[in-house]
Amino acid sequence: MTEGARKARIRDASSELEVELFVDVKGPIRNIDKGVWDGLLEPHDSPFLEYDWIHSMEESGCATEQKGWKPLHVLLVGASTLSGKHDFSGKSGMRSWSAQAGKSPVGAKSSQRSAQAGKSPVSSGGQVADGGKVLAAVPLYLKAHSMGEFIFDHQWADAAYRAGIEYFPKLLIGVPFTPASGARVLLQPDLTPAVKHRIRRAVGTFLKQIRRAVGTFLKQPDSEPAVKHRIRRAVRIFRKQLADNSGISSVHVNFCSEEEVAAFAEAGYVHRKSLQYHWRNSHKGAEGDVKYHWRNSHKGAEGDVKYANFDEYLGAFASKRRIKIKRERKSVTDPERKSVTDPEIKRERKSFTVREEGGVTMRVVRGDDISDDLLLRMFDIYKTTIVKNPYGRLYLNRDFFRRLGGDFRRHICLVIAERDGRLVGGTFNIVKAGRFYGRYWGTHAYIKNLHFETCYYKSIEYCIEQGLEVMEPGAGGGDFKFLRGFDPAVVHSAHACLNPMLHAAVAGFLRREREHIDESAEYLMHRSAVGKRQGSQNEYEVLSPVSDDIDESAEYLSAVGKRQGSQDPEAADFQGVAEEE
Incomplete structure (x- = not known):
């Protein structure tokens, strides 16, 4: 899968800078040097894009071809250094294609290839044989299903099959089992914004050419001779990379940035919006604070005022909700332990007749303070949620947790619950560049409100303490x-489908869905549980909540989730499924 590449010539008209790209399909991430991959990340980029996270996913057997995740990671290599001297002779030694930005590369002439089959042209330092440099990388997978993605396209697949269209396999740019936003085209930080945009667009065009060329060749054998000739030539160019990928139906770019959406839209992709719910450490709300789009930033907006402590955060709630949160926390940590009869639990889960309350001690363990034994025990904690949930799917294994105990340990943050010195539950979280990512939750005991304490309250308290x-x-x-x-x-x-009819149907659906998501986000922001942010100049200024509005909004949320597919069995929160007390 490493032999050969295609070449795109991209011009930045504003600076007369021209970059020649070679697209090298590497397969699993182990075929890429860690320094090369991580060298493309900026300090504030998502931790889930780091080499160690993806490598652990693949090498532990969680994200492999056998599990429906075939890695096809891509490097984009510049034909020359970024010093301003560029060689466009086509003598780089890698297979190439030449096209102006946005122009179809199908049928372009191939330059002479001198790289030996299977030999990577990229050195450990990120340089190529002729002095070029890795300018970008793409985490790419060939998918045999839609599980573990958390951008739900199951209905599209069902519609495709009803119409006689094969939906799998498909291409996915993203990180397995990780619904966290971040860059999906990793770029050299010193590239200009215009060049970054053009490279992103070139990636989208490149992937669409794969699916169009090969898909058309297989599905329309009676095409005109001239078209068939061009397609056969494209297939020859990619015979190594695409020998077993010829049925690709679509390309999906999940949890990407807004900048990437714009670039992929220019390449013919359709934009999709989805809703998540994030906590923000700001109670004053300078302009931008309450903007409800995901923001890839390691800095708060100018003028942000963080909460001084958890009590100040509670002060932002309406009285009724504030009192309820205090009771929920006390029911977990009160030294006076007690049992509460719960007929509902007795009826639904015969093994439980009571809920435990109180006697739990909470603490946070981070980085090098996490022992290897505790890290592995967190796998057992994570597994309890999967076992208890009838729709649970055990995507991860013990070896994945073990592998994260290397350099990646510095990002790990555990919120653990103990009773009588014994671990009874907790959450596995990741912290980087001012963002706290809640990942996995579980408990060995059925303790009232423990889910809320570990996943929300104690985690928020820690975020406030750490700024x-x-x-x-x-x-x-x-x-x-x-x-x-x-x-x-x-x-x-962003999404693009091979079949024109399916693509048009998806585009129409997403247009209506985007309108619904925007309306829903605005509606909910106006009814935020944390009250009015004084001084907000944002278009979506948050109003002081009314108790009835909060209850009504909770019901509204359920309807939003069902409409977008978040009630799918796979959609259970990574932090677990809790019951409202």
Whole structure:
């Protein structure tokens, strides 16, 4: 899969800078040097884009071809250095294609290839044989299903099959089992914004040419001779990379940035919006604070005022909700332990007749303070949620947790619950660049409100203590989060389908869905549980909540989730499924 590449010539008219790109399909991330991959990341980029996270996913067997995730990671290599001297002779030694930005590369002439089959032209330092440099990388997978993506296209697949269209396999740009936004085309930080935009667009065009060329060749054998000739030539160019990928139906770019959406839209992709719920460490709300789009920033907006402590955060709630949160916290940590009869639990889960209350001690363990044993025990904690949930899917395994104990350990933050010195529950979280990412939750005991304490309250308290900007608790569970101060955040994806009729149908659906998502986000922001942010100049100024509005909004959230597919069995919050007390 590493032999050969295609070449795109991209011109930045404003600076007369021209960059020649070679697209090298590498396969699993182990075929790429860690320094090359991580060298493309900026300090504020998502931790889930780091080499160690993706490598652990793949090498542990969680994200492999056998599991429906075939890695096809891509490097985009510049034909020359960024010093301003560019060689466009086509003698780079890699297979190439030549096209102006946005122009179809199908049928372009191939330059002479001198790289040996299977030998990577990229050195450990990110340089190519002729002095070029890796300018970009793309985390790409060939998918045999839609599980573990958290941007739900199951209905599209069903519609395709009803119309006699094969929906799988498909191409996915993203990170397995991780509903967290971030860059999906990793770019050299020193490139100009215009060049970055053109490279992103070139990636979208490149992937669409794969699906169009090969798909048309297989599905329309009676095409005109001239068209067939061009397609056969394209297939020859990619015979190594695409020998087993010829049925690709579509390309999906999940949890990408708004800048990437714009670039992929120029390449013919359709924009999709989805709702998550994020907590923000700001109670004054300078301009931009309450903007409900996901923001890839390691800095708060100018004028941000963070909460001084958890009590100040509670002060932003209406009295009724504030009192309820205090009771929920006390029911977990009160030294006086007691049992509460719960007929509902007895009826639904015969193994439980009571809920435990009190006697739990909470603490946070981070980075090098996390022992190898505790890290592995967190896998057992994570597994309890999957086992208890009838729709749970055990995507991860113990080896994945073990592998994260290397360099990536510095990002790990555990919120653990103990009783009588024994671990009874907790959450596995990631912290980087001012953002707290809630990932996995579980408990060995059925303790009242423990889910809310570990996943929300103690985590928020820690974010306030550490001055963190944002907490992202994962997908699903919108009503629980909204009532506890998590406001809507719109996340983005881009999609392109091979079949014109299917693409048109998806585009129409997404146009209506975008309108619905914008309306929903605005509606919920006006009813935020954390009250009015004084001084906000944002278009979506948050109003002081009324108790009835909060209850009504929780019901509204359930309807929003069902409409967008978040009630799918896979959509259970990574932090677990909780019951409103």
